[in-house]
Amino acid sequence: MTAAGLVQSVDWLAVAPPAITAAVALVVLVADLFLEERRKALLGALSVAGLALALLSLLPLRAGHRATFCLTGGVGGPGAGHGGDRLCSYSADHFALVIQLLVLGGALLTALLSMPGRPPAAPREGPADPRTAGGSATGLAAGEAGALPGEYWFLLLSSASGAALLPAARDLATLVVALEVASLPAFALVGLRRGDRLSAEAALKFFLSSVAATAVMLLGVSFVYAATGTLHLTAIAAQLPHVPGQLQAVAKTGVLLTLVGFAFKTAAAPFHFWVPDTYVGAPLPIAAYLSVVSKAVGFSGLILVAVVAFPPYGHLWGPALAVLAALTMSVGNVAALRQSATRARGAVRLLAWSSVAQAGYLLVPIAAAGYAGQRRIGSTVAYALMYGAVNLGAFGVVVLVARTAPLNRLGDYRGLYARRPLAALALAFFLLCLAGLPPGIIGLFAKVTVFSSAVDAGLGWLALVMAANVVCALYYYLRWTAVLFRPREDAEDRAGERAGDRPGSTAEDGTDGPVPAGSPAGAEPPGVPGPPAQALPDPVPQTPGPVVAAVALAAVAGIALSGAPQLVLRFTDVNLF
Numbered sequence: 286m287t288a289a290g291l292v293q294s295v296d297w298l299a300v301a302p303p304a305i306t307a308a309v310a311l312v313v314l315v316a317d318l319f320l321e322e323r324r325k326a327l328l329g330a331l332s333v334a335g336l337a338l339a340l341l342s343l344l345p346l347r348a349g350h351r352a353t354f355c356l357t358g359g360v361g362g363p364g365a366g367h368g369g370d371r372l373c374s375y376s377a378d379h380f381a382l383v384i385q386l387l388v389l390g391g392a393l394l395t396a397l398l399s400m401p402g403r404p405p406a407a408p409r410e411g412p413a414d415p416r417t418a419g420g421s422a423t424g425l426a427a428g429e430a431g432a433l434p435g436e437y438w439f440l441l442l443s444s445a446s447g448a449a450l451l452p453a454a455r456d457l458a459t460l461v462v463a464l465e466v467a468s469l470p471a472f473a474l475v476g477l478r479r480g481d482r483l484s485a486e487a488a489l490k491f492f493l494s495s496v497a498a499t500a501v502m503l504l505g506v507s508f509v510y511a512a513t514g515t516l517h518l519t520a521i522a523a524q525l526p527h528v529p530g531q532l533q534a535v536a537k538t539g540v541l542l543t544l545v546g547f548a549f550k551t552a553a554a555p556f557h558f559w560v561p562d563t564y565v566g567a568p569l570p571i572a573a574y575l576s577v578v579s580k581a582v583g584f585s586g587l588i589l590v591a592v593v594a595f596p597p598y599g600h601l602w603g604p605a606l607a608v609l610a611a612l613t614m615s616v617g618n619v620a621a622l623r624q625s626a627t628r629a630r631g632a633v634r635l636l637a638w639s640s641v642a643q644a645g646y647l648l649v650p651i652a653a654a655g656y657a658g659q660r661r662i663g664s665t666v667a668y669a670l671m672y673g674a675v676n677l678g679a680f681g682v683v684v685l686v687a688r689t690a691p692l693n694r695l696g697d698y699r700g701l702y703a704r705r706p707l708a709a710l711a712l713a714f715f716l717l718c719l720a721g722l723p724p725g726i727i728g729l730f731a732k733v734t735v736f737s738s739a740v741d742a743g744l745g746w747l748a749l750v751m752a753a754n755v756v757c758a759l760y761y762y763l764r765w766t767a768v769l770f771r772p773r774e775d776a777e778d779r780a781g782e783r784a785g786d787r788p789g790s791t792a793e794d795g796t797d798g799p800v801p802a803g804s805p806a807g808a809e810p811p812g813v814p815g816p817p818a819q820a821l822p823d824p825v826p827q828t829p830g831p832v833v834a835a836v837a838l839a840a841v842a843g844i845a846l847s848g849a850p851q852l853v854l855r856f857t858d859v860n861l862f
Contacts, residue, residue, distance in 0.1 A: 296353035299377040301342035302385050303449040306392075309335025310442035317435025325435060329400045329831075332438040336393040336445065343386060349379040352455075372517045374456045380861035383666055384452035384585045387673050391578040392445035394677045397835035398570040398684050399433060399441070437477060440470035441574070448578050452585040457506045457516045457594070460586060461499075464550070467582050468495050471575065475567040487566025494549060494559040502546025508539025509594075518594040525597040540598050543590055544605065550583030553609045553648060554616040557641050561620075564637035565630045569687060572633060573680030576640045577673045584647055584669060588662050592654050593862065603655020607747050610652050614645025614754040621761050626696040626768070632683050633693060635761065636676070639719065642758060643672055649735050649751060653742035663857040664738045668731040670853045671846060675718040675728070678839025682712040684832050695765060700773030709769040711840045718843055720762035721755060727846035727853070734857045 297304070312335075313328050320327060354374040447466025454460040472495070476488025510516060512532045513524035528536045549556040564572040591602055621638035624631050650664035683693065685708055690697035702709035718725030721732045732755060739748040846852055 296351055298342075298345060299351040299353045300375060300453075301346075302339045302389060303446045303453075305339040305342055306335060306389070306442055306449055307446040309338075310439050310446060313435065313442060314439045317439070320435075325433070326400075328435050328438045329396065329433065332442055333393065333396045333400075333831075335442065336389055336396060339445075339449070340386070340389050340393065343382055343389075346377045346382055349377065349382055351377040354459075372456075372520055374459050374517070375453050376455045377453055378862055379859070380585075380588075380666070381453035383670070383856065383861065384581060385449045387581050387670055388448040388452075388578045389445060391574065391581070391673055391677060392441065392448070394681070394835045394838060395570050395574040395578070396438075396441060397831040397838075398573060398677075398681055399437065399568075400829070400831035434477075437474070440474050440477075444468075444470040444474070444574075445578070448582045451582050452589070454589065455518050455593075457509070457518070457521075457590075460589060461503065461506065464582065464586055465499065467579070468499075468550075471571070471579060474571045474574070475563060477571075478566075478568060481566070483562075483566040484568075485566075487563045490559045491563045494556075498546045498549030498556070501542050501549070505539045505542025505544075505546060508535050509543065510539075512536035512539060518589060521594040522596055525595065537598065537601060540595050540602060541605070543595075544587070544602055547583055547587040547590065548609060551580060551587060551648070552583075552613075552641055552644050554613040554641065554645075557613065557616065557644075560641055561634050561637040564640075565633050569633070569680060569684045572637070573677050573684075576636065576680065577677055580640065580644065580647075581669055581673065584644075584651075584665060588651060588665065591651060592662055596658075599655035601655075603652055606648055606652035606655065607744055610645050610648035611747055611750040612645075613648060614642045614751065617642030617645060618754050618757045618761075622757065624695065624761070626699075627694055629692045629694060631693070631695045632686070632698065632765075635695065635765065636679060636683070639758070639761075640676065642754065643676075643719070645754070646732065646735050646751065647672075649744075649747060650738040652747070653738040653744060656742040656744065657738075660858075660860055661738045661742060663859060663861060664731075664734040666861065667853045667856045668735055670856075671718065671727045671731045671843075674839050674842040674846065675715040675725070678836055678843060679712060679715040679719070681832060681836035681839060682708050682715070685828075685836070688829075695768065698765065699768050699771050701769045703773065708836070711836055713766045713769055714840060714843060716762045716766045718847070720759050722759070722763075725843070725847060727843065727850050730850045730854055734854060738857075 309332065313331055316331065317325070317328060352371070352373040352375060355371040444467050447463050451460065451463035451467060454463050472488055472492045475491050476484050478484035509521060512528050512535045513521050515521055515524060525536060552560045564575065567575065591606070595602060617638050617640070621635050621642060624635045624638070628634070647665050647668055650661045653661040685705070686697060686701065687693050701712070714725060717723070718728035721728040723729070736748055736751055739751065
């Protein structure tokens with residue numbers, strides 16, 4: 286039989302979500318060449334429309350029984366795709382569809398957060414800082430009407446297309462390619478703030494850590510291929526128990542190296558060092574994107590290789606992931622506790638460390654799958670859906686506050702309820718969901734399912750570590766929530782707080798570097814004394830429509846899930862493959 290006869294025709298409906306996203310990215314790239322500067326804002330609208338269309342293309346696939354790029358004469362099993370004995374490289378099963386819903390929805394909210402319109406008016410008269418003039422709340426160079434450069438939308442859509450492809454990949458080659466398509470544009474997005482030292486540093490750290498992770502993962506993949514002679518995930522699972530004795534060490538080393546590579550991608554400790562600086566240096570919408578979409582990509586890849594390809598070695602990777610989960614949640618929560626109210630960009634740093642701690646919770650059901658089977662990973666999927674909605678919403682409120690408080694300290698949120706009551710209520714709800722407290726019922730239920738997966742798998746010690754970390758996290762989530770409703774400080778307090786931004790402050794406080802791009806025109810540069818605090822009128826609040834829409838969508842999703850948690854918790858009881 287010829288090679289052409291072994292490959293089926295492409296099922297374009299099955300590949301529609303990533304294909305539509307990639308096609309719109311190319312359209313945006315070409316349109317950017319011909320659109321006048323004053324019409325660049327249309328690129329953002331086109332990107333939002335393309336992502337919405339990609340989301341709608343998931344509806345015909347909801348049965349979860351389509352696969353394509355298949356070979357005949359393979360082995361069946363989970364992830365092999367619909368068709369019994371076929372080996373498929375792309376499978377639109379329920380796992381793939383749920384993760385695609387998460388990543389495309391996250392990319393859509395990110396696109397909305399990236400369209401804030403014009404920057405707010407200067408709070409006082411004074412010479413404009415050339416580093417901030419013409420900026421936007423996203424921290425990117427803006428054209429007329431706040432339009433972002435065309436390459437921003439192309440890179441965002443390109444990364445989203447790779448993120449949508451990865452959960453449907455069912456061979457290691459497709460998996461690695463999808464992971465790199467999702468990661469490479471993200472490096473550029475992080476460093477897109479021109480002339481910003483923090484942005485360049487963040488992009489470099491992100492790039493170097495990701496390259497190291499990819500190199501380790503590719504070495505592991507090559508060892509696995511050498512031991513099994515196949516790249517398809519289900520074929521690897523079938524071959525691992527029959528690996529010859531002289532290749533057992535190669536196979537085990539390949540499994541561990543592949544998992545270490547994905548541990549970098551998921552920001553699991555001790556491979557998390559790039560997270561806080563990358564989030565702080567990136568434009569705020571991109572920090573939100575990395576915290577949800579990039580994390581979903583890493584975890585979906587980890588689930589595929591561990592649960593679908595390496596189940597015969599569950600006794601090897603199960604304990605390793607359990608230790609990583611305990612270490613990750615502990616490191617993230619302890620670091621989040623140390624964030625002070627006066628530290629520059631403290632709000633973003635707290636969310637960054639919180640995302641590390643949340644990664645620890647997400648690892649728990651995957652570790653449990655090494656002991657009790659792949660059905661446990663449904664708890665990770667349910668938790669990821671909850672986390673994605675509320676964390677993007679929290680970043681949306683941070684984008685709003687950053688328009689009038691560019692240093693984005695936790696203290697800048699004091700009295701937010703008096704200035705922006707709806708934004709304060711939304712942020713409080715998102716933080717309570719992350720903490721697992723009412724009215725964020727979905728956060729509580731998601732944590733209970735993760736906790737139960739550890740207990741049912743016999744990982745009682747891991748359940749105790751998780752319980753202690755959940756209690757620890759309550760402190761910093763509730764502390765931030767309480768700040769929102771406190772009365773605003775008086776003029777003397779504000780003057781004392783600004784004194785920390787003058788000469789003598791340390792780089793750790795974020796005051797000896799450049800003013801964050803996106804600051805209002807005329808904002809006081811660090812190290813330059815301004816007028817007395819009592820002479821400064823409050824900045825005029827701005828309410829950019831797309832950002833408000835993103836926060837509202839996240840809030841509606843969180844409220845809907847809290848009112849009907851069975852919408853996502855049902856995934857914990859079914860086999861998604």
